[in-house]
Amino acid sequence: xxxxxxxxxxxxxxxLGRYKQAQLLKDFLDQQYxxxxxxxxxxxxxxxxxxxxxxxxxxxxxxxFARDLANSHIxxxxxxxxxxxxxxPLLSFIAQITRELTDLLESYPASAExxxxxxxxxxDSALRVIKSAGKAAAPRLLTAGISTLVxxxxxxxxxxxxxxxxxxxxxxxxxxxxxxxxxxRTIGDSVEAALANVSSDIFDEENSRRAAVDTFKKxxxxxxxxxxxxxxxxxxxxxxxxxxxxxxxELDRCRPDFxxxxxxxxxxxxxxxxxxxxxATDGSQLQAALNGIYGESFDAELYFNRIFNKEIGLRIPDQxxxxxxxxxxxxxxxxxxxxxVLPYAADSVDNxxxxxxEDFRIVSxxxxxxxxSQKQVLSAFHTLVLARSHRKLKTHSIxxxxxxxxxxxxxxxxxxxxxxxxxxxxxxxxxxxxxSIANNGIYGLKFEVAFRDPxxxxxxxxxxxxSLPQVMASFINMYAFKPLEYVEYLRTSNAQTVAAEARxxxxxxxxxxxxxxxxxxxxxxxxxxxxxTMVS
Numbered sequence: 434x435x436x437x438x439x440x441x442x443x444x445x446x447x448x449l450g451r452y453k454q455a456q457l458l459k460d461f462l463d464q465q466y467x468x469x470x471x472x473x474x475x476x477x478x479x480x481x482x483x484x485x486x487x488x489x490x491x492x493x494x495x496x497x498f499a500r501d502l503a504n505s506h507i508x509x510x511x512x513x514x515x516x517x518x519x520x521x522p523l524l525s526f527i528a529q530i531t532r533e534l535t536d537l538l539e540s541y542p543a544s545a546e547x548x549x550x551x552x553x554x555x556x557d558s559a560l561r562v563i564k565s566a567g568k569a570a571a572p573r574l575l576t577a578g579i580s581t582l583v584x585x586x587x588x589x590x591x592x593x594x595x596x597x598x599x600x601x602x603x604x605x606x607x608x609x610x611x612x613x614x615x616x617x618r619t620i621g622d623s624v625e626a627a628l629a630n631v632s633s634d635i636f637d638e639e640n641s642r643r644a645a646v647d648t649f650k651k652x653x654x655x656x657x658x659x660x661x662x663x664x665x666x667x668x669x670x671x672x673x674x675x676x677x678x679x680x681x682x683e684l685d686r687c688r689p690d691f692x693x694x695x696x697x698x699x700x701x702x703x704x705x706x707x708x709x710x711x712x713a714t715d716g717s718q719l720q721a722a723l724n725g726i727y728g729e730s731f732d733a734e735l736y737f738n739r740i741f742n743k744e745i746g747l748r749i750p751d752q753x754x755x756x757x758x759x760x761x762x763x764x765x766x767x768x769x770x771x772x773x774v775l776p777y778a779a780d781s782v783d784n785x786x787x788x789x790x791e792d793f794r795i796v797s798x799x800x801x802x803x804x805x806s807q808k809q810v811l812s813a814f815h816t817l818v819l820a821r822s823h824r825k826l827k828t829h830s831i832x833x834x835x836x837x838x839x840x841x842x843x844x845x846x847x848x849x850x851x852x853x854x855x856x857x858x859x860x861x862x863x864x865x866x867x868x869s870i871a872n873n874g875i876y877g878l879k880f881e882v883a884f885r886d887p888x889x890x891x892x893x894x895x896x897x898x899x900s901l902p903q904v905m906a907s908f909i910n911m912y913a914f915k916p917l918e919y920v921e922y923l924r925t926s927n928a929q930t931v932a933a934e935a936r937x938x939x940x941x942x943x944x945x946x947x948x949x950x951x952x953x954x955x956x957x958x959x960x961x962x963x964x965x966t967m968v969s
Contacts, residue, residue: 689722920949
């Protein structure tokens with residue numbers, strides 16, 4: 434990768450630092466094509482799987498990586514989700530790629546054979562593949578259709594294991610070996626006659642299908658070669674260098690059967706010299722799809738190794754970087770100033786700053802939130818601070834974020850906190866309950882919060898170390914007071930402000946105390962519980 438290359442402007446919004454990985458990947462693919470690498474079918478084709486969980490920016494990455502590749506290669510895109518409505522992935526995919534490649538071909542200078550003629554041959558070969566695939570499926574579909582008419586149930590032909598049948602509708606939709614034998618005898622000559630109409634010789638149909646695929650691959654390879662070579666005259670044509678890239682995205686959102694059939698279609702029908710595929714998938718979700726189709730005992734790892742020439746994980750940023758990116762994405766980067774959000778923790782990047790980004794990192798890591806949960810919580814937090822700001826109320830960041838997590842994960846615990854806060858007087862009791870709803874979180878996480886020490890000669894806020902359970906214990910203890918009771922407590926106990934008290938504790942005390950001095954009967958902290966049930 435050249436260090437002199439300046440980052441293009443379209444990468445400027447790369448908040449997760451993916452540009453460097455994109456450059457490394459491009460260099461790898463260039464070197465891969467220039468090497469002597471060939472796939473198992475002896476072609477210079479390549480299928481790469483870009484693996485990342487849902488929401489980790491696969492589409493963002495592919496959008497910009499496609500522009501990087503397009504500087505010197507032909508790049509085609511296929512949105513799997515936009516075509517998920519199609520019953521047949523083969524038809525959908527071949528139709529789009531055939532159309533785009535022939536359009537490109539017809540815009541190029543004519544060769545000796547003529548590009549229009551070459552394009553028409555390619556269209557014809559694609560059509561034969563689609564027709565042959567339909568014929569190959571016809572006997573199974575027809576048998577299933579006749580059995581439905583006779584028995585009144587749809588049949589999953591070939592599935593003789595009753596334990597693997599689907600029970601989603603409460604009705605067994607597959608037949609045991611004994612039942613299939615009975616069905617065959619019952620349908621008898623009708624099925625044989627119907628199948629004879631489909632094809633007089635099933636072996637001829639299979640040979641015809643293979644011949645159609647071979648013709649298609651030969652025609653596809655010819656087009657790829659024309660599109661990626663210079664004209665013989667030496668004058669520069671519109672060609673781009675090999676390979677041609679086809680990027681396939683949004684598989685996470687598709688039906689499992691559509692996803693698997695599409696991947697297998699690419700591997701078996703589009704494997705030709707000079708054609709590189711990049712799939713963007715969630716590996717764990719893809720594995721679940723495979724197990725759902727082929728059974729729990731199916732070896733998904735072996736399948737991946739046979740389908741994909743290489744798998745690359747999209748780099749996952751550290752939680753602090755991710756927190757900042759998500760906060761910026763949702764429009765909360767100025768929440769402290771615009772919406773009167775009270776942050777708690779000293780920033781791990783700049784220790785002199787108290788930041789919402791750090792607070793969100795702490796909550797995410799303590800509870801082990803995945804990206805989907807982080808986005809869900811942060812979206813609800815955004816709505817919460819807007820609602821509270823409209824009523825001119827401050828929002829304490831870590832308590833609000835924590836209560837949102839509790840509401841999303843265990844509403845029964847949330848209601849116990851709301852209705853019986855005194856049952857959590859001990860910090861350890863509260864911590865145990867918080868841990869019970871965490872998912873492989875970092876429970877011992879410590880962080881610094883600000884306080885002002887009147888005895889210190891140092892200007893500005895000093896810092897003390899605390900934890901999320903301690904922060905929440907302070908919040909719940911103050912919430913447990915009725916405002917008038919708290920004022921009486923202050924009067925009778927001669928309670929004094931602790932010199933080195935954390936700023937957030939002072940804020941909570943002042944909030945409840947002011948309500949008591951104003952003779953308010955409802956603790957203002959109760960608004961958090963009420964608001965969260967409304968915005969989440």
